[in-house]
Amino acid sequence: MLKLRRLEVGVPALGVVVAGAVAAAVSGSGVAVGFVVAVLVVAALSWRFVGRRYGSWGYAEREDDLLVRRGVMFARLSVVPYGRMQFIDVTAGPLERIFGLATVRLHTAAAATDARIPGLAREEAARLRDRLAELGEAQAAGL
Amino acid sequence: MTSGSPEGWQRLHPLSPVVRGGRATIAIAILLVPIAFGGDTLKNATPQLVIIAILTAGGVVSWLVTRWRIDDDDLRIETGLLRRQSLRFPLAQVQAIDVVRPGLARLFRVAELRLRMAGSTGDTARLAYVAEHEVEPLRDQLLTLARGARHGEPAAAPSTEQEGVPSEERVLATVATGQLITAIVLENGWLIVILAGLVAGFAVSPRTVAGVLGGGGFFWAISMVTLVWRRFNQQYRLTVAEGPDGLHLRGGLVALTAEVIRPGRVQAVRLVEPWLWRPLGWCRLEVDIAGRQRSKGEGAAARRPLRALLPVGKRTLGLELVDRLMPDRPRELSRPPRRVFWKSPFRYRALSWGRTETCVATTSGRLRRVTCWVPLEKAQSLRHVQGPVQRRLRLASVHVDTAGRAVHTTLRDRDAEEAATALEELTDLARAARRRPALT
Numbered sequence: 001m002l003k004l005r006r007l008e009v010g011v012p013a014l015g016v017v018v019a020g021a022v023a024a025a026v027s028g029s030g031v032a033v034g035f036v037v038a039v040l041v042v043a044a045l046s047w048r049f050v051g052r053r054y055g056s057w058g059y060a061e062r063e064d065d066l067l068v069r070r071g072v073m074f075a076r077l078s079v080v081p082y083g084r085m086q087f088i089d090v091t092a093g094p095l096e097r098i099f100g101l102a103t104v105r106l107h108t109a110a111a112a113t114d115a116r117i118p119g120l121a122r123e124e125a126a127r128l129r130d131r132l133a134e135l136g137e138a139q140a141a142g143l
Numbered sequence: 144m145t146s147g148s149p150e151g152w153q154r155l156h157p158l159s160p161v162v163r164g165g166r167a168t169i170a171i172a173i174l175l176v177p178i179a180f181g182g183d184t185l186k187n188a189t190p191q192l193v194i195i196a197i198l199t200a201g202g203v204v205s206w207l208v209t210r211w212r213i214d215d216d217d218l219r220i221e222t223g224l225l226r227r228q229s230l231r232f233p234l235a236q237v238q239a240i241d242v243v244r245p246g247l248a249r250l251f252r253v254a255e256l257r258l259r260m261a262g263s264t265g266d267t268a269r270l271a272y273v274a275e276h277e278v279e280p281l282r283d284q285l286l287t288l289a290r291g292a293r294h295g296e297p298a299a300a301p302s303t304e305q306e307g308v309p310s311e312e313r314v315l316a317t318v319a320t321g322q323l324i325t326a327i328v329l330e331n332g333w334l335i336v337i338l339a340g341l342v343a344g345f346a347v348s349p350r351t352v353a354g355v356l357g358g359g360g361f362f363w364a365i366s367m368v369t370l371v372w373r374r375f376n377q378q379y380r381l382t383v384a385e386g387p388d389g390l391h392l393r394g395g396l397v398a399l400t401a402e403v404i405r406p407g408r409v410q411a412v413r414l415v416e417p418w419l420w421r422p423l424g425w426c427r428l429e430v431d432i433a434g435r436q437r438s439k440g441e442g443a444a445a446r447r448p449l450r451a452l453l454p455v456g457k458r459t460l461g462l463e464l465v466d467r468l469m470p471d472r473p474r475e476l477s478r479p480p481r482r483v484f485w486k487s488p489f490r491y492r493a494l495s496w497g498r499t500e501t502c503v504a505t506t507s508g509r510l511r512r513v514t515c516w517v518p519l520e521k522a523q524s525l526r527h528v529q530g531p532v533q534r535r536l537r538l539a540s541v542h543v544d545t546a547g548r549a550v551h552t553t554l555r556d557r558d559a560e561e562a563a564t565a566l567e568e569l570t571d572l573a574r575a576a577r578r579r580p581a582l583t
Contacts, residue, residue, distance in 0.1 A: 064574050075534070077527040079570050083577060084523045109546035110523035 013043035059117050064139065066106065066132065068115040078115045082132065083139035084108045090129050092122070104128055152210040152221075159272045160202025162248045169247075171195050211270060216288055218258065218268055232268040234289040236260050238408050238432045240282055244275075244399040254278045258285065259432070286388050286403065312386035315464065318394070318454050322425075323378055326455035327371060329419040334367055378454035383464065390468075392452065404452075408432050411517045411550035412452075412468050414461050418510040426461040428453040430468070431550045469516050473497035473504045482536050483556040496554045501576050503543055503569065505552050515552045519569065520576035521545050527566045529559070541565050 016039050024032035052072050060067040065081040089105040096102060102125035106115040120128065161168050174191045209222040218232040241257040248254060253272035260268065273281060328335055341364075381394030392402040411431040420426065430452050453461055465472060476495035484491045489509040496505040503522075506514045526542040533539055539562035543552040554565060 065570065073531050075527075075529040077566070079525040079527075079566065081524070081570075081574065081577070108523040108544065110544035112526075112542065112544040112551070113524040114526070115524065 013039060017043075054119075057118065061128075061131070066115070068106075068117060070116075076114075078113065080106050080108060080113060080115050081139070082135040085132060085136040088129050088132050088136075090125050101125075104132075106132070152212045154210050155206060155270065156253045156272045156274050157206065158251045158253055160199075160206045162245070162251055162253055162272050164198070164202055167198060171198060213284070213288065218285070220268065220270070230268070232258060232260060234258075234285060237285070237289045237405070239402055239404050240285060241403075242278055242282060242399075242401040244395075246397040248272055249397075249399065252276075256282060256285075282403070286405075289405075290388070312384040312391050314382060314384045315467075316453055316456060316460055317382045318378060318380060318456065320380065322455055323375065326420065326425060326427075327375060329423075330417045331371060332419055334371070338364075374454075378451060381451070381454055383452055385467065390452070404430060404432065409468055409518070410521045410545045411515060411552065412465055413516075413550050414458075414465065414514040416458070416508075416512040416514075420455075421512065424458050425455050426453075426458045427451055427455055428461045428464055429550075431545070465516060469502050469518060471499050471501045472516055473499045473502060476504060476506060479556050480538070480558050483538060486532055486536055486538065486556060490555070494555055496557070498565075498569070498572070500572060503552060503554075505554055507553065507555060515550050517543050517545055517550070517552045518576070519573045520579070522569070522573045522576075525566055525569055525573070527562060529562075533559075539563070541569070543569070 017036055020032055020036040020039060024036060049072070056070055056072050056075070058067075058069040064083075065079050068078045068080070070076050086107045086109055089107065090102050091105070092102040096119070100122050101119050102122050103116060103118040104120060104125050105117075107113065117128070164171075174195060204224055205222075208224045208227075209220070211218065211220045213219075216234045218234060220228075220230045220232075222228050222230070238259045241259070243255045243257055244253075245255075252275045254275050255269060255271040256273055256278060257270075258268040376396045376398060377394070377400065379394055379396035381392060384391040384393070386403070389403045389405040389408075392400070392404065394400065409430050409432060413429045413431065415427045415429065416425070417427075428451065453464060474497070476497035479491070479494045483494065487494070490507060493506055493508045493512055496503070498504070498519075501519050502516055503519060504514065504516050506512065523544045523546055526544065527539060528542065529539040533556065537559045538556045539559045540556060541554040541562050543554075545552065554562065557565065
């Protein structure tokens with residue numbers, strides 16, 4: 001997961017740097033050089049930031065509910081009781097698929113519920129989905 | 144169409160297409176006028192006649208192909224000529240049943256039954272239209288069936304004492320007309336100012352005003368007026384009464400609505416005090432029931448934000464009604480720490496929260512004070528959020544998510560430690576509340 005995110009930052013940054021470097025070499029102007037340096041700095045910062053954000057994601061299965069944690073700037077911690085889950089989504093985008101990852105998303109009757117666990121290994125995602133579905137059925141509560 | 148033959152399919156009232164057409168019907172009537180009075184010769188009127196024929200045929204066909212019936216604990220509606228649709232509404236999921244009577248429907252003595260369903264697919268089952276004298280028994284029957292289905296018993300046939308339900312209800316409050324007008328004016332104070340400005344401007348220099356109106360201002364004004372009118376129409380002489388099957392709401396000026404809110408279906412209650420109402424000690428009480436967040440194709444009436452239980456009334460009366468809905472509401476609310484002032488200076492004075500074993504209450508708002516109550520058994524999930532500014536000030540918020548449409552309950556800007564304990568406590572209390580058998 002971390003690898004994926006870093007790649008998402010790294011690849012465009014590298015592309016821009018290369019393009020900028022070529023431009024700088026061709027025109028030899030200071031502006032292009034400055035631009036390249038700025039991009040490098042931004043990339044380095046977001047590299048670190050992505051690492052921290054990755055570290056902030058987490059989830060815990062408790063007896064009656066699932067805890068989902070995320071966010072660095074806005075730290076969020078959601079408590080979703082199993083009995084309240086309406087359905088569970090497992091999605092995997094093209095990039096995620098390359099890395100064998102998937103995102104699990106829980107839905108309750110409340111639209112505000114925002115419990116998303118990204119970047120799980122595919123087997124772990126399937127296991128979690130089945131487990132949650134099972135627990136949800138056992139504890140289901142009406143509206 | 145009465146409960147006599149629950150197995151057979153039934154049709155809607157023959158006048159349904161006329162009423163459903165609404166504006167189209169009026170347009171047809173207007174088109175017919177010159178013909179009827181011989182102003183036009185029949186030859187000149189051919190295009191009008193063709194249009195009328197098409198519209199009428201369409202209405203009649205749609206009436207012919209629509210039928211409904213009550214199965215054991217489902218309401219089934221079949222409709223559509225080319226694209227046949229068979230709809231099934233499990234009565235156990237009924238959240239509320241409305242009886243709606245628009246102006247035209249009142250003229251023809253028919254009414255529409257609207258069953259609001261729960262779930263994320265939250266559709267509305269509409270029976271438009273049923274003869275007026277059959278509506279009440281039908282609604283009672285549906286309510287009885289819904290109750291039976293909810294308890295998992297075989298659906299009982301409606302007994303005679305069930306049909307006498309309306310007479311047992313006890314009126315709790317009626318909205319006075321004068322109060323309602325004052326309230327709407329005060330809540331939309333700026334609107335009145337603008338209207339007055341327009342009128343005054345028209346007196347001074349008609350041309351400028353006409354320019355403004357022509358440039359889109361006109362439509363804006365129209366929509367504003369419609370909005371105010373709709374509210375007035377809906378809330379005119381609204382009466383809340385307590386019946387054995389839930390809270391009954393009745394009222395309306397041109398379009399009459401009657402609604403039953405079933406006990407235990409209320410997801411959240413909200414008491415709103417707009418800025419200009421506060422000196423008068425007035426409030427509005429709104430209830431939130433489960434349903435889709437955004438609904439399409441239900442018409443404007445369904446897009447209204449929330450059902451007002453008490454459109455306007457004294458604060459004490461509002462609180463009395465809250466007591467009825469949430470007998471165990473928290474009496475004492477605690478204020479946030481002083482340093483919150485630096486984060487939200489305008490909101491600081493209004494923020495507070497409190498809880499009991501079964502219920503959470505929060506207050507918020509800058510100019511408009513909003514107090515929310517949520518029964519903990521209805522809490523869907525809890526969220527603990529801490530933003531960058533909040534972290535600096537050692538604050539955090541806890542959100543209580545419900546299945547309702549519009550009520551957002553947030554324990555905003557609490558001390559970080561308090562928020563963490565609140566999250567733990569509320570999680571445990573909500574679990575206990577879910578396990579407890581429903582009180583109703």
